[in-house]
Amino acid sequence: MSELSLERGLNALRAEIDAPVAAFFSSCVHCGLCATACPFCTETGDPKYTPILKLEPLRLVWESEFTLWGRIKSSLGLTRKVDDKMLEEWEELLYDSCSMCGRCSVVCPVGNDLQYMIRKTREGMVASGHAPAGLIEASARSIRTGSPMGLQWKTLAVQIKHVQGSTGIEVPVDKAGVDYLVLLSSMEVINFPEYLEAITKIFDHAGVTWTLSTDCFEATNAGIQIGSKDIAAELVERVVSAAVKLKVKNVISPECGHAYTAIRWEGPNLIGRSYPFRVFHIIEVLDELRASGRLQTEGKENDRLSMHDPCNLARKSGCIQQQRNLMDLVASDFVDLKEHGVYQWCCGAGGGVSSNERAEPLKLAAFKRKKAQIEEVQPERMVTMCATCRTQLEEGLEAFNMDIPVVGLTEMIADHLVDKGPAKG
Amino acid sequence: MSDPMGFLLWVKGPAFNFALAVFALGMLARLVEIFILGRKTNYAEAKGGEWGPGFKTMLTRTVADPGTFARAPFNVVVGWIWHIGFITALLLFIPHIELFRGVLGIAWPGLPNPVVDAVTAITILALVATLVHRTQHPVKKHISTPEDYLVWTVTFLPVLTGYLAYHRLVNPYPLILGLHILSVNLFLVVFPFTKLTHVFTAFIARWYNGAIFGRKGVQS
Incomplete structure (x- = not known):
């Protein structure tokens, strides 16, 4: 540069x-x-x-x-x-x-x-x-190591080993010609390892062929957050080349909001061409599996659950009904926040705010709007589908001494899979 | 031009024609300035269309979502009142319709004078309320510029002078009618160079908004 x-x-x-x-x-x-x-x-x-x-x-x-x-x-x-x-x-x-x-x-x-x-x-x-310095550092780490948090494949490899050990299911790596290339976010790998275990179980259950790539596992794009097309395009090219190399039909963006808008909406324009594959958020894939009868679940959560729509997924990408369809599968007492979907309120951490240490007080201040929304419907737990939102909800609720755990929707679905499902592809 | 009748003939003749020309050419230039910029090719696979959602947002954005209405009822309600009042007085007052017939060659039915009179009175009050709100509300006060007050003034004056002229509250009548038309001329001249352009461009902006969101499968 x-x-x-x-x-x-x-x-x-x-x-x-x-x-x-x-x-x-x-x-x-x-x-x-x-x-x-x-x-x-x-x-x-x-x-x-x-x-x-x-x-x-x-x-x-x-x-x-x-x-x-x-x-x-x-x-x-x-x-x-x-x-x-x-x-x-x-x-x-x-x-x-x-x-x-x-x-x-x-x-x-x-x-x-x-x-x-x-x-x-x-x-x-x-x-x-x-x-901001925080975003410059995250961008530099992304370019240098492939991850805004400096996470390397060896860390993920350890996690894969754990997942294979606990599930008895193989986590496919560098498998060419499969349906889906799965991307992860570093924050997910570090804070929410249960996500990888959840998709491993779900895809095995539904008979979905998928793979991780050792060339590129990171979905997030610090270039989009900081606002640099050069950096953003470089990170998108890494995903594209990994997907092309493995000849996958689709790429799955993980439980992360901005990663999805980065790869789904901005990516092709950053590199100046259409992709030879399609891009989905994990929630879109799960809802598609549900609609086609490939997700067999049993039992429901009985406590009062509410949901936080990530801005990038709902308002900015039109994925609103899918997560509600999935909640219906596994929740018996679900209540929406009063303003949700297109008009949902941000958790306060997106758009690079969470990578910018200086913004910490403002991030917590903005969270008070979400807190007020949660207080209105008084759930026992919150569900969401973005690692940044989830971290912010957890930290914010903790800061205000509110005892409301936050869970990812994908892992909640995985918890309710029928043990020996039909698993027909 | 020193006598009121001479003044009236000047403001409704050469001055009005000049103002109309500035308005039309100025606004045309503003629209050209927008559209020549164009948009880059979008390579991302679309989830939805652009035209339909674009046109829908052109209409739907006129009504605030329930949450915004609850948080800013004054803005929404008073904004609605004076916009409707202004448009009613402009387009449905019979002498105005006669003017449109003269300039554009088309006419339409008007409202009875007492109705337009009442609407105008309400519009004046609503406009005064918006000015007070602008000077008192923390956000509006903070973001307001001299242009906002200029635009308020050139919008308010035609309504006020029209009301005064209709009720013969200033004598002689040609003077107040002349001042009314002068204020309209001022409004037309200022129009293309200030936020008054939103009368046209807000619909373009709404279309782009609806199209950008629509392409992503969201009705904005």
Whole structure:
């Protein structure tokens, strides 16, 4: 990567401006409703976190360079210039206080997709050298080791051994020609090893052919979170080359929100071509197996369960009904949070916030919205399907002394599989 | 132009034509500036369409979701009231319809004057309320710029002067009618260079929003 500079940052912002961006900025009437949609605003009460204000650097570049009237104003010295001082001030607004959850994008009355523009503005922040240290480190580790947490295959290999030992089922590695290449997130491998055991059991039960790849097991994409197309594209290429090498038909993104949007929606555009395979979130695969009768379950959880929809999966990828179908299979007392699906509230940790140590107090503040939602329906346990959300829920509930365990939906399904299922492929 | 009648003839003649030209050409330029930017090819496999969800969001975003309504009832309700009031007074007041017939060659049925009068009074009150809200509400106060107050002023003046003219509250009548038309001219001239463009571009923005989400299988 060439040297970071203000000019590079401005060029990156210029390159991000397209017709939707111009239509969005032309339409904002400063009504302030986006602030009511943002947990970082509602929970801190600080108006500086109003989503549309976070986009001011991009808006200034658009106005002063992409509109005739703005060019006139700018030449008369009537427009603020985007400089390093401004970008330094905006770093907190664009990273620490935004999880790119997209809730403002579905609430804005004039239709501004603010999250779309935050993602674009971060490109300028990275190129100008104004990204948070935590995310820079995670990106560097991803490029160097393949994992944002520096996790190596040998660690996963140990876990595979444990899973094979406890289940008696082989965990396929580097098997060519299978239906699915399974990706994992480092956080899952470290914090929630039960996920790998769960899919091993489920795929064996349903007769699904799958594999892990020693070339690439990491699904998360720090490049997307920090806002660097170069880094993001490099990480996507690793997945693509692993999938192509093993000639798989499909790639499965794990219980992680941003990993799915990265590989599913941004990936092909980052590398500039369509994939020769399809991409699914594990929840989509499980619901497909359910619909085709390949998931035979028995018994149900009897305690009161509620669910947190990961933003990237629900609002940003349209996967909303699938997790509810799966809950119906295994839960007898399920209650949805009042605002869920498209209008669900972010846990506060997404979009790189959890990798940015400096943002810790804001992350916990934003969680108070989720906490209030949980208190409304008083579940005994929460279910989710994203390792980052799950960690944030666990830590947040702990911080507020709420004794509500959090479980992953995939492992809950695995717990209810009929022992000797039909297992027909 | 020194006498009220001369003033009236000037504002409704050359000044109005000038304002109309600035509005039309300015707005055309703004729309061209948006559309020439285009969008990059999207290589990701679509889950849903763009056109249908785009058009749907153009309409549905007019109504706030229940959660937003509960959190910002003033914004939603007062916003609705004055927008409807403004559009009603603009498009359904019979003398205005006559003007449209003159400029565009088309006309439509209007509302009885007393109805438009009441709607206008409510609109004035609602607009004043939005101004107070903008100066008091922490978020709106923080994000407001001089342009927001300029736009409020040029939007408010035509409604106020129209009301004053209709009730003959300023004499002589040609003076207040002239001031009403002058305020409209001001509104038209300011329009393409301020957030007033949202009258047109909000529908484009909503379409893009609906299309971007729609492609991912979400109705936004």
